[in-house]
Amino acid sequence: MQIINGRKISEEIMQGIKKEVEALPFVPVFCDVLVGEDPSSLQYVKMKSRLAESVGIKFHNANFPPSITTEDLIKEIKVLNEMQDMCGIIVQLPLPAHLDRQIILDAIDPTLDVDCLGTVSSEKFYEGENVSGLPTALACMAMLETLPVDLKDKNIVVMGQGALVGRPVTALLRFKNLFPYAVTSETEGKEIILKNADVIISGIGKGKYIKSDMIKEGVIIIDAGTSEEGGGIVGDVDLDSVSSFASYVSPVPGGVGPVTVAMLLKNVLQVAKTKTD
Numbered sequence: 001m002q003i004i005n006g007r008k009i010s011e012e013i014m015q016g017i018k019k020e021v022e023a024l025p026f027v028p029v030f031c032d033v034l035v036g037e038d039p040s041s042l043q044y045v046k047m048k049s050r051l052a053e054s055v056g057i058k059f060h061n062a063n064f065p066p067s068i069t070t071e072d073l074i075k076e077i078k079v080l081n082e083m084q085d086m087c088g089i090i091v092q093l094p095l096p097a098h099l100d101r102q103i104i105l106d107a108i109d110p111t112l113d114v115d116c117l118g119t120v121s122s123e124k125f126y127e128g129e130n131v132s133g134l135p136t137a138l139a140c141m142a143m144l145e146t147l148p149v150d151l152k153d154k155n156i157v158v159m160g161q162g163a164l165v166g167r168p169v170t171a172l173l174r175f176k177n178l179f180p181y182a183v184t185s186e187t188e189g190k191e192i193i194l195k196n197a198d199v200i201i202s203g204i205g206k207g208k209y210i211k212s213d214m215i216k217e218g219v220i221i222i223d224a225g226t227s228e229e230g231g232g233i234v235g236d237v238d239l240d241s242v243s244s245f246a247s248y249v250s251p252v253p254g255g256v257g258p259v260t261v262a263m264l265l266k267n268v269l270q271v272a273k274t275k276t277d
Contacts, residue, residue, distance in 0.1 A: 001243045004143050004222070004250040010258035013142065014055055017262070017269050021056040028087035028272035029058045030114075030265070031080055035073065035099065036066035041092045051261055057268055060086075070100045074107040081109040087275065088114035088268035111274075114267035117163075126171055131274060132267040137168035139259035140201050140222045143250055149199075149220065156180035157197040159210075159236070165203025165224045208238035212245045220248045224256045 021028065030052050032045045049059040062080060064073060080089055089112045095101050105118045113121040116134045124130035144151065156173060158180045160166035166182065173180045181197075183190045191214070194200065199220045202210060207227035215221070225236030235252025242249060250256055 001246050002248050004146070004248050004255060006139075006143065006250060006255040006258045009143060009146055010262040013259070013262040013266060014051070017265055018055040020269055021272070024272055025276060026085050026272075027056065027058050028268055029060050029083060029085045030088040030268045031060040031062050031083075031086065031090070033073075033077065033080070033089065033091045034063045035068060035092070035095055036064075038094075041094075045092055048261060048264070052265060052268070055265060057087075057265060058085075066096045068099075070098075070103060073099065073104055077104065077107040081107075081112060085275075086112060087271040088112055088264075090115040090117075090264070112271060114264060114271065116168075116267075125168065128175055131270045133172065133263075134164060134168040135260045135264040135267065136164050136203075136224055136256060137172055138263040138266075139256050140165070140169050140224055141172050142259055142263060143222055143256065144199070144201075144220075147220065147248055151176075151178055151199065154178075154198040155196050156199040156201070157183055157193055159183050159194075159200060159202040160204040160225075162203055162205075165201075169201050169203070169224075202236040204236055206236055207234045208236070208241075210237045211241040212238075215242060215245055217245050218247045219245065221246050222250050222256065223252050224250075226252060226257075 032048050034041060034045050052059045089108045091105060108118050110118055110120040114132050116122055116125050116132050121130055125133055156178060158166050158170045161182050161184050170180055170182050181193050183193055194214050195216055197219055201222045203224040205225045205227055207229045221237055223235035223237045226233050233253055237249060
């Protein structure tokens with residue numbers, strides 16, 4: 001089994017982003033809106049800030065107290081929409097329970113919605129019209145593209161049809177004229193479908209769910225699921241179990257996660273390039 005090194009792939013993508021950002025006639029700005037002081041969210045925002053700055057993208061801090069109302073947060077986002085050289089706005093999730101998540105996401109100008117979670121940009125993505133895409137789904141595709149494998153005529157299975165991984169990955173594959181099996185908990189005969197898969201992309205969030213007896217020898221697995229276990233983060237794949245069966249596996253952590261951030265910043269770059277056209 002070969003491990004797909006997400007950190008290495010991310011570094012290569014980031015080097016390309018840095019070169020293109022340096023060639024822009026202005027410095028693009030990126031903002032991750034943070035509400036409250038959740039330690040995990042603070043850590044994620046800090047990491048994105050550091051990585052954005054490392055490729056020459058200016059990070060704009062927008063931190064708000066957990067007591068802010070939906071109406072006031074929308075007003076703040078509308079101010080960010082108009083900021084000079086702004087090329088990407090996301091909202092760090094989860095939000096406090098009293099806030100209306102979708103209305104807040106929809107307040108982001110669709111042209112700046114680099115997470116692609118607003119209604120307008122999401123619809124454009126599924127119609128194949130958006131310059132951006134959902135970063136985690138793009139990361140899964142980017143990792144597959146690094147492998148010496150022709151996906152044509154392969155049995156591809158996407159486990160789960162969630163908004164961040166399963167559904168958008170399925171769409172991206174179909175855009176490439178690849179037709180995966182979308183497997184959910186309600187799919188009949190899912191055990192047989194999984195056993196016949198040449199490629200599995202999983203985003204179900206069930207820790208160490210995929211084991212050796214569920215897969216065939218030589219399968220490629222992109223693990224985009226995360227769960228907490230024993231004080232740490234684990235993926236959907238039991239790495240120890242599948243190690244003698246799978247040909248390639250992306251680990252958790254160190255797999256899809258780092259590439260997701262790189263694809264997010266690539267989306268910011270794409271918006272910046274449209275401003276120079």
